[in-house]
Amino acid sequence: QKEVEQDPGPLSVPEGAIVSLNCTYSNSAFQYFMWYRQYSRKGPELLMYTYSSGNKEDGRFTAQVDKSSKYISLFIRDSQPSDSATYLCAMSEVGNKLVFGAGTILRVKS
């Protein structure tokens, strides 16, 4: 079993839809949780960063962490074709290396 599980998709939604992307993990020591966005043939770029549990909002993006369920989510409101990309979750213990999910491919159709 992988330490971080992420549905690879692809997830296809119409423009304007609310998108929910999720990861589950098994290591209860993870404290830092991140979401990276990766456009085709580009390097990953940091989208959201959360420490421990709770919600964080940045514009159309909301990151949620539920440590009791070992489950993290990224919500995208009013999705746009420019949001089409692969979304990678990543997490780490304090002072340790990042562990990445396999990534979910998102396609937003206009």
Place this chain on the structure above:
Amino acid sequence: NAGVTQTPKFQVLKTGQSMTLQCAQDMNHNSMYWYRQDPGMGLRLIYYSASEGTTDKGEVPNGYNVSRLNKREFSLRLESAAPSQTSVYFCASSGTGDTQYFGPGTRLTVL
């Protein structure tokens, strides 16, 4: 600031050939990383360097060597390339926190 830069962008090798992938960062970060990305596998850590002068193995180090040349530069060497090393290679760096910043990647094909 250029951030993290990688050269070359593309490379085709024959089995048994050697090559070095170069990475440089201009953010004064202490830590640098090399990952490979394969379909369905996500990013897997090959080697990392927590500070200048130190290197450590990651999840998939076999067939690779690294050199932390100075604080800015971290190179990855394939001594005898194999088709299983066909992948996209990313270099990343991080400062005092856990956030990593990635380069644009090198697409390597080994025939």
